Amino acid sequence: MPKVETFDKELVLKKATYVFHNKGFNATSMQDLVDATALNRSSIYNSFGSKLDLFLECLKSYENIYTIKICETLHKADNSLHAIELLFEFYINEIINDKDGKGCLVVNCASEMANQEQSLTNFLCSNQDSFIELLEGLVLKGQEESTINLKRTSKEYAFYLLSSIRGLRTTGILISNKKDLQTIAKTIIQTLI
Template sequence: MKRSFQIDMPKVETFDKNLVIKQATEVFHDKGYNATSMQDLVDATGLNRSSIYNSFENKHNLFLECLNSYQEFYKEQLNDKLLKASNALEAIDNLFELYLNDIIKEKNNKGCLIVNCKSEMANHDKPITQFLVNNQNLMIDILEDIVDRGQNELLINKKMTAKAYALYLYSSIQGFRMTSILTNNKQELQSIIKTIKQTLI
């Protein structure tokens, strides 16, 4: 009697994964992680539940992919802005300009997905917390390099260390993004940026 052997073929995704992640990111950004249902994700992506589970396993993994995609997008935008800066203060200006332009363009004032995630899920979910810690450390390192450059250029004072000013800038950016949820008044937001910069000069 002949034995038949069945080879399990890998599942082939027949959709644009990057597009699905983008669509899911919009839902998570609008509603937050906990308030987003699988049905919300089905409606937004046009995929059925089995396709979502086969590709991402669960809502949690999909959310992590959305966070990583969101982070990569802003890293590219930030790197582009920083490369165009001729000095450290201009780099800080460009950084805030990136956030300010996003705030002004955003009609629903949703804030930053990562900042929102931090307020919703930090210290309640280990993989998410680790992502947030890594993202925070990355940003602080970038800011410390900018401040160190500015102090060497004699454009930023040395009343505090580059690390201390980097922490100050990071917390200021976080507050700036949270404030923008309730106001997108350009003049008011520019005033906040000016005040933050005055501490450094």
């Protein structure tokens, strides 16, 4: 019976995500989103609810896209240590290709709003938990196959890697020299060997 949603939701989310990523949540206006998505105000509100709701959907979409990219990256590895090396290489390329110096949407979101909006904190915590889980599994496998040392538990190394990756992402906002970033990454990984 009804007229059906005509726009490509994935594409709209991608465009909205770019704006949020570039300007941050608070500096992004509804007008910015209308301009970027070429959707009408009403359509945005109809389809997504509020600005915050849309932002949350963008975060989830961003998370999904990255999860896929990361899985693809990890599959190319011979062993777990190599996988972690590829993971850092992946992030360095993300930084290099980020010409606007936007940083990571999720990390930025934590900086800007983690202590202000519970719904975001919930997202960020669950995002963190899944990432820790991924890293812990990776390290554990590396320790089993003896490519990663046993000086610390897999969980401890997972936290270390999480923190290090966030640091690299943040540092990449101001430093986008590939050599410098690679040296940092090598130094981070050195600990595991």
